[in-house]
Amino acid sequence: MSDWDDMRIFLETARCRRLVDAARRLGLDHSTVSRRIRRFEERLSTQLFERDAQGYTLSVAGAQLLERAEQMEQFVNQALEEAAGQNRQLYGNVRLGTTEGFGHFVIAPQLAHFCLRYPAINVDLMPLPRIVNLNRNEADLAISVERPEHASLVVAKLCDYRLRLYASRDYLQQHPPIRKRRDLARHTLISYVEDLLFTDELNYMRSIIPDSLPSFRSTSVISQYTAACEGLGVAILPCFLAARNDSLVPLLENDIDLVRSFWLTAPADRRRLARITVLWDYLKQSMDDNRAFLMGESRQMQMPPPVAAEAGEAGVTGSRGAA
Secondary structure (H helix, E strand, C coil): CCHHHHHHHHHHHHHHCCHHHHHHHHCCCHHHHHHHHHHHHHHHCCCCEEEECCEEEECHHHHHHHHHHHHHHHHHHHHHHHHHCHHHCCCEEEEEEEEHHHHHHHHHHHHHHHHHHCCCEEEEEEEECCCCCHHHCCCCEEEECCCCCCCCEEEEEEEEEEEEEEEEHHHHHHCCCCCCHHHHHHCCEEECCHHHCCCHHHCHHHHHCCCCCCCEECCCHHHHHHHHHCCCCEEEEEHHHHCCCCCEEEECCCCCCEEEEEEEEEEHHHHCCHHHHHHHHHHHHHHHHCHHHHCCCCCCCCCCCCCCCCCCHHHCCCCCCCC
């Protein structure tokens, strides 16, 4: 086995933190991964991981090696793709990380049409309630609510979106009216777990009701949406999410009107690949077409018209799963 094989095993273990998960991604037995990591440490005379009941955590030396290993991985992948000509052809794998609610309810339906149009491009969608780390190769592209500032990344504004205060009709029928912001003090509030927020851009409730103490909190906007639909209380939700349920009623529309942005990001070296470029452009166009929906001016998301599947350049063909 080569040094690069050891590095690949080290990288997957560092990312997954559990041998079983790393082994699954590597296509190896977990005992083989454990043995290879131990031999790698012995050869380097350095402990790379701390082992405990939670899994494998990088040691100081391991964290230092990780940075170099990720650079190696990036150069190897780029060299292989350039040698294979994949930077000019529309096939291969693309991994897209995005925020949870936006990923589930906006990006996933749009990607379904993308996959029909480009059947030789395989897409991994990762809707996560956290920031996707592109510098650690967690994804090829990412959609975030905070503009990344790292110099190695290509960043473009994807779209704006609006959030409003919502409650279900059943809840409003059973509780005092909400005519002014101060009326919210008498109501059940639904929000994020503040100390677990991965960005201040999501701290909506604190920005409009500084002294609020939500009765129901969740790290997931989908859970907040579900709780509001079930009549638990009042929540600040993206209009694109609230539009899914006719029972949700917008409140204090002339007083509480929040607008945030989504940003589209890719590492500079991967942004040049054809399959990344075509998905990048597709997402930009799809969100431009849905401006009214994202800004709460329409309850209907626009879908691309049906088209025939497109092959890659230079006669590239194949079914999904190719490359």
